[in-house]
Amino acid sequence: MAQRIAVIPGDGIGPEVVEATRTALDAVADVHGLDLAYDDFDWSCRRYVEQGAMMPEDGLDILREYDAILLGAVGWPGVPDHVSLWGLLIPIRRTFRQYVNLRPVAVLEGVQSPLRDARPGDVDLVVVRENVEGEYSEIGGRMNRGFPDEMAVQESVFTRAGVTRVVDFAFDLARTRGGYLTSATKSNGIVHTLPFWDEVVAERAAEFPDVRWDAEHIDALAAKLVLEPGRFDVIVGSNLFGDILSDLAAAVAGSIGVAPSANLDPTRTFPSMFEPVHGSAPDIAGQGTADPVGTLWSASMMLDHLGHQEAGADLLAAVRATIRSPATRTRDLGGTAGTREVVEAVAARIRA
Amino acid sequence: MAQRIAVIPGDGIGPEVVEATRTALDAVADVHGLDLAYDDFDWSCRRYVEQGAMMPEDGLDILREYDAILLGAVGWPGVPDHVSLWGLLIPIRRTFRQYVNLRPVAVLEGVQSPLRDARPGDVDLVVVRENVEGEYSEIGGRMNRGFPDEMAVQESVFTRAGVTRVVDFAFDLARTRGGYLTSATKSNGIVHTLPFWDEVVAERAAEFPDVRWDAEHIDALAAKLVLEPGRFDVIVGSNLFGDILSDLAAAVAGSIGVAPSANLDPTRTFPSMFEPVHGSAPDIAGQGTADPVGTLWSASMMLDHLGHQEAGADLLAAVRATIRSPATRTRDLGGTAGTREVVEAVAARIRA
Ligand SMILES: CC(C)[C@H](C(=O)O)[C@@H](O)C(=O)O
Ligand SMILES: CC(C)[C@H](C(=O)O)[C@@H](O)C(=O)O
Numbered sequence: 001m002a003q004r005i006a007v008i009p010g011d012g013i014g015p016e017v018v019e020a021t022r023t024a025l026d027a028v029a030d031v032h033g034l035d036l037a038y039d040d041f042d043w044s045c046r047r048y049v050e051q052g053a054m055m056p057e058d059g060l061d062i063l064r065e066y067d068a069i070l071l072g073a074v075g076w077p078g079v080p081d082h083v084s085l086w087g088l089l090i091p092i093r094r095t096f097r098q099y100v101n102l103r104p105v106a107v108l109e110g111v112q113s114p115l116r117d118a119r120p121g122d123v124d125l126v127v128v129r130e131n132v133e134g135e136y137s138e139i140g141g142r143m144n145r146g147f148p149d150e151m152a153v154q155e156s157v158f159t160r161a162g163v164t165r166v167v168d169f170a171f172d173l174a175r176t177r178g179g180y181l182t183s184a185t186k187s188n189g190i191v192h193t194l195p196f197w198d199e200v201v202a203e204r205a206a207e208f209p210d211v212r213w214d215a216e217h218i219d220a221l222a223a224k225l226v227l228e229p230g231r232f233d234v235i236v237g238s239n240l241f242g243d244i245l246s247d248l249a250a251a252v253a254g255s256i257g258v259a260p261s262a263n264l265d266p267t268r269t270f271p272s273m274f275e276p277v278h279g280s281a282p283d284i285a286g287q288g289t290a291d292p293v294g295t296l297w298s299a300s301m302m303l304d305h306l307g308h309q310e311a312g313a314d315l316l317a318a319v320r321a322t323i324r325s326p327a328t329r330t331r332d333l334g335g336t337a338g339t340r341e342v343v344e345a346v347a348a349r350i351r352a
Numbered sequence: 353m354a355q356r357i358a359v360i361p362g363d364g365i366g367p368e369v370v371e372a373t374r375t376a377l378d379a380v381a382d383v384h385g386l387d388l389a390y391d392d393f394d395w396s397c398r399r400y401v402e403q404g405a406m407m408p409e410d411g412l413d414i415l416r417e418y419d420a421i422l423l424g425a426v427g428w429p430g431v432p433d434h435v436s437l438w439g440l441l442i443p444i445r446r447t448f449r450q451y452v453n454l455r456p457v458a459v460l461e462g463v464q465s466p467l468r469d470a471r472p473g474d475v476d477l478v479v480v481r482e483n484v485e486g487e488y489s490e491i492g493g494r495m496n497r498g499f500p501d502e503m504a505v506q507e508s509v510f511t512r513a514g515v516t517r518v519v520d521f522a523f524d525l526a527r528t529r530g531g532y533l534t535s536a537t538k539s540n541g542i543v544h545t546l547p548f549w550d551e552v553v554a555e556r557a558a559e560f561p562d563v564r565w566d567a568e569h570i571d572a573l574a575a576k577l578v579l580e581p582g583r584f585d586v587i588v589g590s591n592l593f594g595d596i597l598s599d600l601a602a603a604v605a606g607s608i609g610v611a612p613s614a615n616l617d618p619t620r621t622f623p624s625m626f627e628p629v630h631g632s633a634p635d636i637a638g639q640g641t642a643d644p645v646g647t648l649w650s651a652s653m654m655l656d657h658l659g660h661q662e663a664g665a666d667l668l669a670a671v672r673a674t675i676r677s678p679a680t681r682t683r684d685l686g687g688t689a690g691t692r693e694v695v696e697a698v699a700a701r702i703r704a
Contacts, residue, residue, distance in 0.1 A: 081540035090541075114578055116468045140507075140544035150512040152548035155492075160502040188433035189442075189595065192492035196504035219595045223603035226466055226578060243541065243571045244596065251575035 002037035003306050006066040006271070011045045011084075012280025013290035014072025020292040020343035021070070021299045024315060027347035028303065032311040039066075045076035045084050045280075054087035060095045068302050069273040072295065073280035094132050096270035098263035099162065100169050101129035102301070103246035103277065110323040111254040111333050118229065123253050125232040126177070128170040129242020131263055133162045134193075136239045158193045158238070163200040169266055170236035171208040177233055181205075181213040184221050184237035184245060197238065218244070225249055250277055257290075257332045258323075260297035262305065272305055274298040288338045291330040293319055296346065318349040354389035355658050358418040358623070363397045363436075364632025365642035366424025372644040372695035373422070373651045376667060379699040380655065384663040391418075397428035397436050397632075406439035412447050420654050421625040424647065425632035446484050448622035450615035451514065452521050453481035454653070455598035455629065462675040463606040463685050470581065475605050477584040478529070480522040481594020483615055485514045486545075488591045510545045510590070515552040521618055522588035523560040529585055533557075533565040536573050536589035536597060549590065570596070577601055602629055609642075609684045610675075612649035614657065624657055626650040640690045643682040645671055648698065670701040 007022075009015035022038065029036050041062075043055040054074070056062070063069060069092065075084045092098070105127065107113045109120040140154035167183070174181040183201045187194035198215055205213050216224065218241050225232070225245065229252050237245055250259035259277035276294025284290060296319045303312035322328045328345040329335030337345075359374075361367035374390070381388050393414075395407040406426070408414070415421060421444065427436045444450070457479065459465045461472040492506035519535070526533040535553045539546035550567055557565050568576065570593050577584070577597065581604050589597055602611035611629035628646025636642060648671045655664035674680045680697040681687030689697075 082543065085540050086543070112468075114468055115466050116464075117466070136541045136543075138543065142544065142548060144512075148512060150548075152510045152545045154508045154542060154544040156506045156508065158504045160496075160500060186592070186595075188437050189488045190506060190592070191434065191438070191488075191490065192494065192506040193504045196494060196502075218592075219599035222574065222596050222600040223608060226600065226603040240538070240542070240570075243538075244574050247571035248574040248578065248600070251578040256575060 002035040003067040004037050004039070004065070005302070006063050006069045007038050007040045008043050008069065008071045009040065010043070010072040010074040010280060011076045012073055012282045012285040014044070014074065014280055016285070016288065016290045016339050017276065017292045017295040018070065018072040020339050021295045023343050024296055024318070024346045024350065025299055027350040028311045028315050031350055032308065032314070034308055034311060043088055044074060045079040048079055048083055048087065054084060060091060063092065063096070063271060066271045068306060069271050070299060070302060071273055071275040073276065073278065075280040077282055090136075092273055093263050096273070097132065097265045097267070098270070098272055099130065099132045100166055100264040100266055101131035101242060102262040102264055103127040103129060103242075103250075103259065104297075105246070105249040105253045105259065107253045108258060108320055108323060110325070110329050110335075111258060113252060113254040115226070115229070115252060118252070123229045123249075125229070125249060126173060126234050127242055127246040127249060128166060128173060128234060128236045129246060130162065130166045130237070130239050132239075133157055133159060134239035156193050158196055160200060163197055164204060167201050167204045167236055170234050171204060171211050171213075174211045174213075174234040175208065179211050180233040181211050182221070182232055182235045183213065183215040184218050184235060184241040185215045186218045186241075188217060201236075221245065222248060225252055247277065255291070255332055257330070258293040258297065260294050260301055262298065262301040264305065274302040288340060289331060290339050291332050292339050292343050293323060296343070314350060318346045322346045322349055354387040355419040356417070357388055357390050357654070358415050358421045359390050359392045360395050360421065360423045361392065362395070362424040362426040362632060363428045364425055364634045364637040366396070366426065366632055368637070368640065368642045368691050369628065369644045369647040370422065370424040372691050373647045375695050376648055376670070376698045376702065377651055379702040380663045380667050383702055384660065384666070386660055386663060395440055396426060397431040400431055400435055400439065406436060412443060415444065415448070415623060418623045420658060421623050422651060422654060423625055423627040425628065425630065427632040429634055442488075444625055445615050448625070449484065449617045449619070450622070450624055451482065451484045452518055452616040452618055453483040453594060454614040454616055455479040455481065455594075455602075455611065456649075457598070457601040457605045457611065459605045460610060460672055460675060462677070462681050462687075463610060465604065465606040467578070467581070467604060470604070475581045475601075477581070477601060478525060478586050479594055479598040479601060480518060480525060480586060480588045481598060482514065482518045482589070482591050484591075485509055485511060486591035508545050510548055512552060515549055516556060519553050519556045519588055522586050523556060523563050523565075526563045526565075526586040527560065531563050532585040533563050534573070534584055534587045535565065535567040536570050536587060536593040537567045538570045538593075540569060553588075573597065574600060577604055599629065607643070607684055608646075609682070610645040610649065612646050612653055614650065614653040616657065626654040640692060641683060642691050643684050644691050644695050645675060648695070666702060670698045674698045674701055
């Protein structure tokens with residue numbers, strides 16, 4: 001029986017990079033004999049402008065039936081974030097309990113790191129971001145609106161269950177990689193939630209004696225990511241810290257354009273969602289120049305999650321080999337290719 | 353009448369860098385005819401271990417009488433942060449309403465940036481950090497301690513008065529520099545406090561029509577600080593965001609060892625505090641190798657704040673000139689000098 005994938009191309013360069021990725025996925029499916037069925041959904045800011053909502057009212061119920069979700073990007077000038085993000089992306093993450101946001105970062109051959117000393121292979125890390133609670137809570141509000149004594153408050157909420165499951169995921173992952181975990185904290189300044197986070201990490205660490213670990217304050221950790229990125233393996237952080245660190249690490253590796261992400265429900269109760277880290281990039285939309293690597297890499301993580309590890313590895317290997325040459329990588333990577341040229345080279349390599 | 357400075361050398365390398373800085377300050381005072389009087393306070397983790405508290409009970413009342421506070425660093429292995437920081441540093445910031453934490457960052461000659469393309473002069477920015485409210489609130493706590501349903505909550509509190517005053521300070525500063533302000537936000541994910549921050553920034557911007565400004569989400573901003581640091585001039589951020597961005601920017605500029613900070617009460621009701629960004633560095637304490645530049649630069653900001661702009665500029669110029677040569681900069685900057693050699697060269701240059 002086919003595995004069913006819901007495809008949400010979204011806005012801006014989203015449709016371009018998703019279409020390109022479909023070409024590569026078709027090649028992988030042919031070669032590996034995978035049975036993948038796709039349904040496309042036009043949920044987007046465009047839909048919001050035309051019909052008043054990013055997705056239909058039963059959108060989440062529709063998605064629930066799928067094995068995975070592949071998303072391009074959402075966002076468009078003039079559509080406020082509380083519509084584009086809170087009307088689509090964030091409800092998907094939360095309703096489907098995608099409590100892990102997995103963001104691998106590597107200096108790939110063909111991508112120049114802004115760091116003087118970083119050579120391909122030097123940086124190879126994964127940020128495991130808590131993805132459903134923490135600082136991104138909906139609890140809070142405003143009082144005395146418009147008056148001099150106006151104030152806004154917002155509650156960060158960290159639960160033992162929420163911290164434990166993401167930390168366990170990170171320790172497990174570290175075990176299959178370099179055996180080293182870094183926990184992002186700021187318990188010296190944020191004195192309720194983060195000391196609790198630290199405690200849970202220390203408790204869980206006892207269950208993973210084969211993993212070396214330490215905790216770093218987010219300010220120092222951000223600095224170290226720039227000064228010695230090669231020393232990190234797996235980094236686990238709260239919703240906000242994971243967000244910041246994964247963008248920062250992607251920049252250190254040379255390009256946000258190649259960075260993938262997986263929003264995972266590791267219990268597999270609900271569909272997981274795969275999306276590039278880059279946004280909808282309205283400025284270059286429709287020109288055929290968008291870098292498809294972030295989406296291709298995300299699709300490789302999707303194959304992995306769907307149980308096709310070999311196919312996923314093949315796809316990623318083809319992508320890595322393809323962008324070694326400037327003729328088959330996009331301009332953001334110093335290349336000369338358009339989106340289609342990149343992905344046709346990737347597909348050809350897979351079929352070869 | 354002498355201006356009175358309370359000196360808190362603190363722990364680790366704190367006493368070394370402060371003593372060195374005193375040598376340079378004496379030279380500046382002689383040359384510029386300043387009347388500065390110093391009192392030393394042994395408030396530190398050592399004091400905590402021996403006497404049970406970082407400072408005496410009336411410590412804050414004692415400091416209140418001074419014109420400025422010069423601090424080395426606090427922190428020592430085994431002394432928990434809630435003692436070393438919340439028993440000294442943070443109460444000083446809050447009691448004395450030091451609502452601006454000012455952190456200039458520049459690629460200095462003699463300091464190698466980890467970025468391939470950054471040359472001295474390329475990066476020259478100031479982070480203006482909100483320093484008394486925001487995410488570092490004491491409001492919050494824990495429930496169901498030790499049980500599976502345990503949770504911790506922490507309230508971020510942003511007030512109109514608190515945001516306005518720091519944002520105004522930042523706009524004013526931008527006006528005296530490159531005329532460009534970047535506001536750090538994350539209003540797309542943190543939906544109560546940061547949209548409020550954005551609103552206040554936009555409102556205040558109207559009062560500073562000569563300053564160009566924009567807002568960037570903290571994740572993208574962290575990435576841009578690595579990818580194109582030269583485009584920033586003044587960056588204003590909340591307590592947490594300012595903390596992260598200033599350490600990150602210091603790393604981008606090449607060394608946390610040279611980064612200074614000023615905790616300012618711009619109303620001059622209370623004493624302001626000047627401290628290097630680096631910590632107490634127990635691993636190299638007592639070896640005479642600590643980099644004094646962060647403290648020297650902080651002292652130059654102190655002179656500025658005390659009304660001695662020329663003396664402050666002289667001190668900073670002497671420091672910058674001194675570290676151009678490897679023979680008079682410390683090892684963290686690829687030099688060969690010890691702390692004393694650096695500062696003697698600085699003092700000689702001032703007297704010359
Ligand atoms: C030590 C810590 C509480 C402090 C802070 O975050 O304020 C430090 O990182 C700083 O930046 O001065
Ligand atoms: C768009 C925004 C809400 C989102 C986030 O912070 O979660 C994005 O930055 C991401 O990292 O996926």
